[in-house]
Amino acid sequence: MADDGDAKKDRIDRFIDQNLKRVFSDLESDEMPDQIIDLLAVLRAQDTEMKDKNE
Amino acid sequence: MSDLDPKDELVTHLPALRAFALSLTRNRATADDMMQDAVLKAWSNMDKFQPGTNMRAWLFTILRNNYYSSRRKLNREVADVDNAFSDTLSVKPDHDGRLQMMDFRAAFEQLADEHREALILVGASGFSYDDAAQMCGVATGTMKSRVNRARAKLTEILQLDSNDALELTDAATVAVVGSPNLPS
Numbered sequence: 614m615a616d617d618g619d620a621k622k623d624r625i626d627r628f629i630d631q632n633l634k635r636v637f638s639d640l641e642s643d644e645m646p647d648q649i650i651d652l653l654a655v656l657r658a659q660d661t662e663m664k665d666k667n668e
Numbered sequence: 669m670s671d672l673d674p675k676d677e678l679v680t681h682l683p684a685l686r687a688f689a690l691s692l693t694r695n696r697a698t699a700d701d702m703m704q705d706a707v708l709k710a711w712s713n714m715d716k717f718q719p720g721t722n723m724r725a726w727l728f729t730i731l732r733n734n735y736y737s738s739r740r741k742l743n744r745e746v747a748d749v750d751n752a753f754s755d756t757l758s759v760k761p762d763h764d765g766r767l768q769m770m771d772f773r774a775a776f777e778q779l780a781d782e783h784r785e786a787l788i789l790v791g792a793s794g795f796s797y798d799d800a801a802q803m804c805g806v807a808t809g810t811m812k813s814r815v816n817r818a819r820a821k822l823t824e825i826l827q828l829d830s831n832d833a834l835e836l837t838d839a840a841t842v843a844v845v846g847s848p849n850l851p852s
Binding site: 640 | 675679683686687700704708711772773776788
């Protein structure tokens, strides 16, 4: 009986993890917000400016 | 070890960082703010990142610390949830499978912060218990316990331990997920 219980728990745990991976993967494919894209552009521009000053 | 410039590598982790932020905050605006702060902090502290270590873990740690710190500062016990997590659905067929997936997301949203975090780190992102524990500043045993309790809570909410629940849910989820590897 304990084996049956363990097997069932393993099955439930696998089910949960597979759903979690699916949900996380869906969220990863969500469009990147403009504020992050804009922030990266500003940070890269600052780095370039800094590099130019130091050369 | 990655040959990428660390700042270029950072960009490759942003989709996962955003998924983590949405999972943790359950609020799109808060997730975006947390992510912006984390990116800014990581970018300006890149010299503190140790090459050869796990950058994703480093970024997730910055974001979660920032999130809990801001929650404490605002003295907010209850998060402002806008269902960003359960509303973020990719296009799926409109049948029972879609409902099942929404059920799963809705159930996940009900979990406590520390339980959602533990499941996302270990169950979805594949971090080891040791790494996840280090990221959250707790002992490995505590992290294992959080994951177990989170799974138990989801099992309870979704009634997965009833005799036929998993068979029905499996069938519906196979239709959505299209995975041939669900447990039988």
